[in-house]
Amino acid sequence: xxxVTQMPRYLIKRMGENVLLECGQDMSHETMYWYRQDPxxxxxxxxxxxxxxxxxxxxxxxxxxVSRKKRxxxxxxxxxxxxxxxxxxFCASRQGARTEVFFGKGTxxxxx
Amino acid sequence: xxxxxxxxxxxxxxxSESLIINCTYSATxxxxxxxxxxxxxxxxxxxxxxxxxxxxxxxxxxxxEATYNKETTSxxxxxxxxxxxxxxxxxxxxxxxxxxxxLTFGLGTRVSVFP
Numbered sequence: 001x002x003x004v005t006q007m008p009r010y011l012i013k014r015m016g017e018n019v020l021l022e023c024g025q026d027m028s029h030e031t032m033y034w035y036r037q038d039p040x041x042x043x044x045x046x047x048x049x050x051x052x053x054x055x056x057x058x059x060x061x062x063x064x065x066v067s068r069k070k071r072x073x074x075x076x077x078x079x080x081x082x083x084x085x086x087x088x089x090f091c092a093s094r095q096g097a098r099t100e101v102f103f104g105k106g107t108x109x110x111x112x
Numbered sequence: 113x114x115x116x117x118x119x120x121x122x123x124x125x126x127x128s129e130s131l132i133i134n135c136t137y138s139a140t141x142x143x144x145x146x147x148x149x150x151x152x153x154x155x156x157x158x159x160x161x162x163x164x165x166x167x168x169x170x171x172x173x174x175x176x177e178a179t180y181n182k183e184t185t186s187x188x189x190x191x192x193x194x195x196x197x198x199x200x201x202x203x204x205x206x207x208x209x210x211x212x213x214x215l216t217f218g219l220g221t222r223v224s225v226f227p
Contacts, residue, residue, distance in 0.1 A: 004157065033214050042116075043203070045214040058214060059113075090157065092214075101207075101215060103150075103158035 002027050006091050006104035013111050019078035021107050023091030031094045032074040033058070033101070034066065036087040043090065049074050081111045114139050118204045118218035125194055125225055133189040133221045135178075135204035145206040147180050147187040148215065152201045161189075161202070165209075199225045 004025045013019050025032065034046040035058075045058030047066045055066050063085060067075045074093075078085055091104040118135040125131050139145045149161040149171075162171035167182035178189045187204060201222045207215040 006157075035214070040219065042219040043215075043217040048214060092158075100160045100163070102160075105155070105157040 002102060004091055004093055004102050004104040006089075006107050009105065009107055011107060011109050013081050013109065015083055015111055016080050019081045019085075019109065019111075021076040021078075021089055021091075021109070023074045023076070023104060024072050025074075025091075025093040025102070026072065027093060027095065027102065028071060029093035029095040029102070030071065032068065033092040033094075034064070034074070034076045035090045035092065036060070037090060037106075038087050046076065046089075081109075083111050085109065086111045114141075114145070114206060114216040116204050116206055116216055116218035118202075119221045121201075121220070121222035123221055123223045125223065127196055127225055127227050128193045131189075131191045131194045131198070131223065133202055133204075133223070135187045135189065135218060137185050137187065137204070137206050137216075139185070139206060141208060143208060144182060145208055147178070148205040148207065149176070149178055149187075149189050150203040150205060150217075152203070152220070154200070158203065194223075194225045196225045196227055199223060 007022045032049045035043040049055045049068045089107045094101045115138045119133045146165040148163045150158040151161045162173040164171040164180040170179040176191045201220045203220045204218040205215040
């Protein structure tokens with residue numbers, strides 16, 4: 001079953017706390033992505049990972065970092081969360097340049 | 113950079129009526145982009161609905177169709193007769209044969225189909 005799984009689905013954090021969003025995929029895809037979605041802004045690319053320990057900034061990387069120690073897992077980390085990081089975060093994966101991008105169900109993060 | 117503009121929602125239609133969601137794109141690369149329609153049903157992640165990678169071609173899936181028109185830089189999504197189960201948010205997107213880049217999405221169009 002081809003799946004991208006995100007945990008947790010919902011998260012509430014206080015400003016200044018650290019946040020860890022986890023993503024797993026069972027397809028051995030090399031490439032993984034983190035996006036965030038805000039009303040009126042669509043999906044914006046935060047980071048791309050090409051494989052283990054091979055990551056690249058997307059369009060809006062400021063305030064985020066990522067970790068990929070296993071091909072199946074890609075984590076998004078917010079060190080000292082800010083209220084403007086309240087958003088829905090989507091993880092995605094892809095194998096090869098011409099293939100479908102698979103998305104997780106999203107994590108709704110609220111920073112208060 | 114690249115951009116995608118699509119019909120602003122919400123769109124409300126009655127069951128068995130036709131639906132069209134407009135999508136136009138602006139691509140900065142000299143290579144023609146690949147075009148996609150993704151759909152997000154309530155409580156689910158984005159799913160690929162259809163894709164077309166060659167200009168002039170039509171993609172279809174689940175009764176939906178979209179034609180890649182490079183002259184008008186458009187990729188409108190159409191369905192002749194919608195069902196209540198088509199209620200979802202639809203996203204037009206473009207990408208390239210380059211895994212180093214993500215997809216560029218439109219803002220999404222929320223469609224509600226009423227019986």
